[in-house]
Amino acid sequence: xxxxxxxxxxxxxxxxxxxxxxxxxxxxxxxxxxxxxxxxxxxxxxxxxxxxxxxxxxxxxxxxxxxxxxxxxxxxxxxxxxxxxxxxxxxxxxxxxxxxxxxxxxxxxxxxxxxxxxxxxxxx
Numbered sequence: 264x265x266x267x268x269x270x271x272x273x274x275x276x277x278x279x280x281x282x283x284x285x286x287x288x289x290x291x292x293x294x295x296x297x298x299x300x301x302x303x304x305x306x307x308x309x310x311x312x313x314x315x316x317x318x319x320x321x322x323x324x325x326x327x328x329x330x331x332x333x334x335x336x337x338x339x340x341x342x343x344x345x346x347x348x349x350x351x352x353x354x355x356x357x358x359x360x361x362x363x364x365x366x367x368x369x370x371x372x373x374x375x376x377x378x379x380x381x382x383x384x385x386x387x
Contacts, residue, residue: 264289264361264376265287265288265289265292267285267286267377267378268285268378269283269359269379269381270283270284271381272357272383273383274384274386275383275385276385277385279385280346280347281346281383282344282346283344283381284342284343285299285344285359285378286339286340287341287342291363292340293337294316294363294365295361295362295363295364296314296315296361296362296363296365296367296368297313297314297335297360297361298310298311298312298314298359298360298361298362298368299311299312299313299342299344299358299360300358300360300371301353301355301358301383302355303352303354306355309324310369310371311323311327311331312327312331312332312333312344313333314334314335314342315365316364318334318335318337320367321333322369327353330346330347330348331344331346332345332347342359344357346383349385350385351385351386351387354383355382356380356381356383357382358377358378358380360376360378361374361375361377362375362376
């Protein structure tokens with residue numbers, strides 16, 4: 264397993280942008296599929312985006328398509344989530360997740376390693 268540490272959360276106005284980062288420890292980061300999930304107050308955690316080990320494969324929740332972009336830098340053991348055109352409904356704790364697999368999982372239960380989360384608050 265890898266250890267994951269998220270950063271980059273904060274308070275932003277509607278329409279603004281944030282970039283989340285997730286730094287992973289471990290020597291095999293490049294073989295991991297990485298995902299971002301979020302959990303709003305009173306709601307279940309939900310899938311946001313995922314990226315395969317080979318960078319070319321990505322998946323997004325319909326609610327963020329066209330606004331969020333997931334990317335990774337295997338040399339830095341880091342995955343990013345660029346969030347543009349933020350809306351109040353994007354307010355949540357955002358979690359980074361990892362799974363050592365050549366596939367592209369999008370389901371929470373398929374990820375074995377999780378970060379502690381970073382808060383994103385979008386004011387109206």
